[in-house]
Amino acid sequence: MDDVSRPSAFRFLKLTIGYDGTAFAGWQEQPGLRTVQNELASAWRRITGETPRLTASGRTDAGVHALGQVVSLCTSSERPEGELARGLNAVLPEDIVVLAIDPAVQGFHATHDALSKTYRYQIHDSRTPPLFDRRYVWHVRQPLDIERMGRAGGGLIGRHDFVSFQTAGSQRTSTVRTILAVEVTRLASRVDITVTGDGFLYNMVRAIAGTLVEVGRGARDPEWVAEALSARDRAAAGPNAPALGLVLVSVRYAQGSDE
Amino acid sequence: MDDVSRPSAFRFLKLTIGYDGTAFAGWQEQPGLRTVQNELASAWRRITGETPRLTASGRTDAGVHALGQVVSLCTSSERPEGELARGLNAVLPEDIVVLAIDPAVQGFHATHDALSKTYRYQIHDSRTPPLFDRRYVWHVRQPLDIERMGRAGGGLIGRHDFVSFQTAGSQRTSTVRTILAVEVTRLASRVDITVTGDGFLYNMVRAIAGTLVEVGRGARDPEWVAEALSARDRAAAGPNAPALGLVLVSVRYAQGSDE
Structure with a gap:
């Protein structure tokens, strides 16, 4: 435990965490609901005595998973990062894991400082249902042609108005985002759509996955996807793929707080 | 459904199934417990009206998983194999999947006709706990040297008395088995021990994994493993690894009922 009698400077930390979104009502703290933010804050309180102000790179929705969510926090604890990580993992529930804690620059803010994010949308395309990964894939019964999907995804790369791929109701002022890469890969019945962008609108990756x-x-x-994009109309694109297939893989930051 | 008014010949089928062993009290039918055999039999009854006699290549224990368990059965149903597989998958719980149904030779018996079996023991060797595969790996906090493990495993290959790697209490008459291959591989924090043999004693793969x-x-x-083997004493080898890391991967049969 921290020695509270000794005054100590605050420092900024960058937590990289993973979670199985199945049993969470998303990242964001909500009264009466089990959220990742709630669980992480109470684990931090248990090991340091501090009530932390936790900021994630972005909120993930109910059911969405993470392998590399980044959380910033400011602490007066002087315990080494590795010890804090082990302490958190010892008290966290088994569906949240702290993968790393790194020192961050003064004022590090996981949301505002993010340069780009990579999401992966995971699909199982077989008539045979998925087994061990059934909580983490969307089961599509028809066989998928990944060459066609990759070509279609290429039509999204660049700086565009992605309003056709946004679920209405968010308060974002601009719907222009830059997609840096879209890759579609297969390993047996598992098809992954990996999308990197400088930012994402509400449900944007799920809309891209449903469309592909x-x-x-x-x-x-494949040409339909570029048409749906230029239509600037949510109804022009495909449906949202379900939340359970979506994983926040990594978040990139500028030097000094890089992954 | 079958046309029961028309007399039909019996035929033998080979079912290849996978299951997540987490919520099962093993393969074998037991009153009052949830077992794979119970669930599969009731699914078969639901789609065909028949009460089947199901024989697996071997019983798996509570908590043990399968990716390629083989089950034999004799049926009067004339429905095509693919239709039976889809019908079963539609009514089975999500922790059992029928991967294939193939015609088998007359009299095919999944236990007696098995030539060899391959098991995989799955380990996560990191101070950071496993996340998405946490139900399917043994979490070992110390880093494992797979080169040493592979060398040690090599000492088990061949025809030996494996009594040092057997949990007492089984009714098997001979404790001599032939291990055909032991491989230890790594992908990031995941270490897999893959063992193929003509047959396995009770808890033998878990004893091998715990020892390696x-x-x-x-x-x-590494030399200790061969010593433990020749001691012919269960206390000479390492402890049993926990059930949750064990997966029955495949079962090989002679021509005519081959996988």
């Missing part, structure tokens, strides 16, 4: 699946199963042509 | 981990973490030398 329409192309992959042959219901639409 | 002693070597991998440096508590014992």
